Amino acid sequence: MKKNNITRRKFIAASSAIAGGLIVNPILSNASPADKKNRIAIVGTGSRALGMWSKDVAQTYNDKVEYVGLCDVNPGRLETFKKLAGFNCPTFTDFEKMMKEVKPDTLVVTTVDATHHEFIIRGMELGANIITEKPMTTDEQKCEAILQAEKKTGKKVIVTFNYRYSPHRAKIYELLRSGEIGDLTSVDFHWYLDTSHGADYFRRWHRLREKSGSLWVHKASHHFDLLNWWVESDPSEVYASGSLQFYGKNNPFRSTNCRPCPHKGQCKFYFDVMTRKQYVDLYVNNEQHDGYLRDGCVFKEDVNIFDKMAATIKYANGVQVAYSLTTYSPYEGYRIAFNGTKGRIDAWIEESNPIEEKNYDEIMVTKNFGTREFIRVPHGTSGHGGGDRLLKDKIFAGVTDDPLHQAANIRDGAFAILVGVAARKSCDSGNMVKISDLTTLKPGETRQFAS
């Protein structure tokens, strides 16, 4: 047998276009004349809206957008957000009132996941195009209602899948399309959340499946979207298992939250929220309005989501995937391998590697009976591996070129969550779940690109 050789190492910028693609940007082309700014409102004024969809967008794209309204059920957080974002637009605790008074062109939905559908649907009915954070929604009924509302109103939904825009993942997409490993046949994909980031989901509303749809939907839908994009086909069948074996009921001691906890001294998961100014401003100082505790105990007995999960996913084009998610790993990152008829692509990321600080991520391409090549992709500079800035440029700066088909529409949003919903159902029933049984969306052998 021929031995694989490391033949060359090189830096590659991951932006070279491999196939044409243009998108009509529904946000910037929304009925407004070209010289009129897009009027944006936000519902859900928490951390994500503050970090991703407010101050930075207003400053970076100030010739294109203006903020006209903010809405949240927590009046204290709403006012704090307005101050921290430096906005002077009106605030509302009543969503209908905001929509009818300020009539935004675009509504940004950044509320708790299980409520997204209410605002996406009503927002479109009241005349706005929608930018929604992932997951688009948390179950199949809500998903169907969103699909129907988009058809009925003629408005558009953009789902902000920032993970697609990281240069490392874009390079993988290019390699897959270039035929380097022949026809793709299967994928091994394993994601590790560590005892800091992973644990944080068990502190907050995400620990309840009625709010987050479980991590199958809240977190893994990011990963399922990446798979749908890379495989370039629609998912058709899911078989999964999962359990709660580390957090929640599994510990001998617990409290409501960390601040008053008698076990502080011995708990590895003690989290001092008072050291995080933004969390104090947004959450601690506004607990009296809704009782929401940002430093909730990860061992609370009401945790009803899985903390370890595995799924087998079959695609309409025959590709099969072995996926897993672990939430209490000593380090954060993922490993992925694409198996093809002519070779294999391996890629991995370890966030904040304590041993080796690198400014690039690697991809290994190994040819059957041939050579091995390492490709280094420099890190992006904005959040989520550089993806956040590229995504915002596409939405707000009028970038219409989409050679890597990274733009995500309602169909992409739906297929990403439907894999998670199917996995959750499979865990509950012990049966394989067909995606075509969940909504009116039927999986296609090839992916329909956003247009």
Ligand SMILES: NC(=O)c1ccc[n+]([C@@H]2O[C@H](COP(=O)([O-])OP(=O)(O)OC[C@H]3O[C@@H](n4cnc5c(N)ncnc54)[C@H](O)[C@@H]3O)[C@@H](O)[C@H]2O)c1
């Ligand atoms: N793409 C990403 O990488 C990424 C990262 C973080 C969060 N997110 C998503 O962003 C969204 C917000 O997450 P977050 O971390 O900011 O959460 P958060 O809890 O900080 O903020 C959610 C806000 O929504 C408000 N809210 C809840 N129900 C509401 C209702 N019915 N009406 C009006 N307001 C309501 C809450 O009061 C809160 O202020 C979630 O959907 C999450 O999945 C995405």
